[in-house]
Amino acid sequence: MARITAGVTTSHVPAIGAAMDLGKTEEDYWKPVFAGYEWTRQWAKENPPDVVVLCYNDHGSAMSLKMIPTFAIGIADQFQPCDEGYGPRPVPVVEGHPDLAIHIAQSLILDEFDITMMNELEVDHGLTVPLSLVYGQVDKWPTKVIPIAVNVVTYPQPTGNRCLNLGKAIRRAVESFPEDLSVQVWGTGGMSHQIQGARAGLINKEWDHAFIERLLNDPEDLAKVPHIEYLREAGAEGIELIMWLIMRGALGDKVRELHRFYHVPASNTAVGHLVWEPAA
Structure with missing residues (x-):
């Protein structure tokens, strides 16, 4: 059966992608940011997943005010980087x-999660920057990816509790898939920042460091944090x-921390990055 082998979180700052694309990673400003991912890149080479379920938010690229799904899953063969x-x-x-993506979509809907299925989906920096940070500048991504887009741009956004429960439902879906697959789940965005x-x-x-500790040790309590606290303490984009x-x-209930990185600033944001795995 398929199994979830690790979880990764990372910021998805667009300027980080631009720094990589423009060859600026060794500049004094950016070098400390990318140093925080060196451990992860080696780990990723040694622990390649078959599939990454990557949770991100679209930034008005593939979606707009005409269509705002709370949760959407990409079920296509390919996803083009958007302009x-x-x-x-x-x-x-x-x-x-597609096979696993459709299975997850079916499982989530039967588990009473309303999720939009996307047969076409262009992906922006919210998805490609995390891939670049973990895998570097490559000719081909070394893993298949199932995008799950979450509305965190336009009110009302889903609650933290809904997101925690969505993760649990994704786990149930993956573990019910009959093919032998190693699956990682990534959560992107953050940490504290406000851009306007x-x-x-x-x-x-x-607040950022406290968030990580609560995520590690008491996610059920963290899931109760209201949107207004994120806005007040971590900024509009927090x-x-x-x-x-x-x-x-x-x-699952228990996790083992493999790597933690936090750095300020990166384009006026706080960059956070975690690599965790399920623990018995």
Whole structure:
């Protein structure tokens, strides 16, 4: 049977992708950011999954105010990088796993999660930057990817509790798939940041670190945190962190931490990154 072998979280700052694409990773500003992923890149080579279920948010690229699904899953064979206003990123086409994706969609819907199935989906930096951070600049992504897009852009967003339970439902779905597959679940976005308004540039290190500890040790309590606390403490875009709860729910009750990285700043944001695995 398929099994979930690890969980990864990471910020998906677009400027990080631009730094890679423009050859700026060794510049003084960016070098500490990419140093935090060196351990992960080696681990990823030694622990390649068959499939990554990657939870991210679209930034008005494939979706718009005309269509705002709370949760959407890509079930296609391929997902093209989209043009976000300056041309598509020079990264490989993302290859999907339709059989597992359709199985997950069916399982989630029968588990009473309303999820939109996307037969066509262009993916933006929310998905491609995490892949670049973990796998580097490659000609082909070394894993198949099932995108799960979460609305964290337009009110009302799903609750943290809904996201934690979605992760648990994804775990049930994966474990009921009969093919022998190694599956990782990634949650992206965050950490604290705000990119507009009077509080633009807000970073709350104390809250970020507390969030990670709660995610590790008491996710059920963390899932109760209301949206207003994310907004107040982590900035307008800090709500992206609810996607980390999807990863946490998918790993089960106990986890083992393999790697943790936190860095400020990266394009006026706090970068957070975790690699965890299920523990007995």
